[in-house]
Amino acid sequence: KQEVTQIPAALSVPEGENLVLNCSFTDSAIYNLQWFRQDPGKGLTSLLLIQSSQREQTSGRLNASLDKSSGRSTLYIAASQPGDSATYLCAVPPGGSQGNLIFGKGTKLSVKP
Amino acid sequence: GAGVSQSPSNKVTEKGKDVELRCDPISGHTALYWYRQSLGQGLEFLIYFQGNSAPDKSGLPSDRFSAERTGGSVSTLTIQRTQQEDSAVYLCASSSLIVGGTEAFFGQGTRLTVV
Numbered sequence: 001k002q003e004v005t006q007i008p009a010a011l012s013v014p015e016g017e018n019l020v021l022n023c024s025f026t027d028s029a030i031y032n033l034q035w036f037r038q039d040p041g042k043g044l045t046s047l048l049l050i051q052s053s054q055r056e057q058t059s060g061r062l063n064a065s066l067d068k069s070s071g072r073s074t075l076y077i078a079a080s081q082p083g084d085s086a087t088y089l090c091a092v093p094p095g096g097s098q099g100n101l102i103f104g105k106g107t108k109l110s111v112k113p
Numbered sequence: 114g115a116g117v118s119q120s121p122s123n124k125v126t127e128k129g130k131d132v133e134l135r136c137d138p139i140s141g142h143t144a145l146y147w148y149r150q151s152l153g154q155g156l157e158f159l160i161y162f163q164g165n166s167a168p169d170k171s172g173l174p175s176d177r178f179s180a181e182r183t184g185g186s187v188s189t190l191t192i193q194r195t196q197q198e199d200s201a202v203y204l205c206a207s208s209s210l211i212v213g214g215t216e217a218f219f220g221q222g223t224r225l226t227v228v
Contacts, residue, residue, distance in 0.1 A: 044219040
């Protein structure tokens with residue numbers, strides 16, 4: 001059974017810092033991994049999708065890496081801004097299938113001005 | 114439409130009443146997902162539709178919950194005889210399934226309050 005863990009559960013940093021959010025999953029036979037952002041009271045916004053054949057994806061100040069063999073992904077945020085404050089979630093399908101997405105509990109990020 | 118649309122955005126209902134929540138996925142997306150998120154909690158999977166295949170209903174918490182997807186497009190999640198513990202935000206997502214999968218896009222959710 002696929003399980004997703006995100007560390008840390010919460011993170012507070014001063015504006016301008018670079019930071020790394022971690023995601024681990026138990027079944028490495030995944031087709032892809034997706035990172036989302038959720039603002040309070042809102043739905044989820046897709047940030048990055050990494051296919052199983054890829055090692056990383058970049059979008060602006062965000063860079064996500066994927067190490068399938070070790071069951072890990074990281075989301076790197078460069079030069080953090082107060083507007084980056086949100087909960088960040090990673091999700092993977094069950095191993096070996098393209099079924100429902102299984103989510104971690106998220107990392108709540110607070111960037112202080 | 115351009116994104117996943119859910120309606121209503123907010124719903125307050127009395128305990129014991131039935132409710133229907135609607136999800137209009139992105140046009141052409143073959144996969145549709147329902148999740149719920151209780152206050153301060155993570156996302157709980159409810160049901161997953163993929164094309165014409167039988168839906169994965171393994172996440173439905175009780176037989177009071179059901180969902181259908183008509184014509185491979187719009188989906189309705191129905192909760193019968195609502196209970197206070199059903200209060201949550203119900204989120205719908207859709208994606209286009211190709212080999213390797215594609216991004217899932219979420220709607221803004223329906224906030225259900227059972228009083």
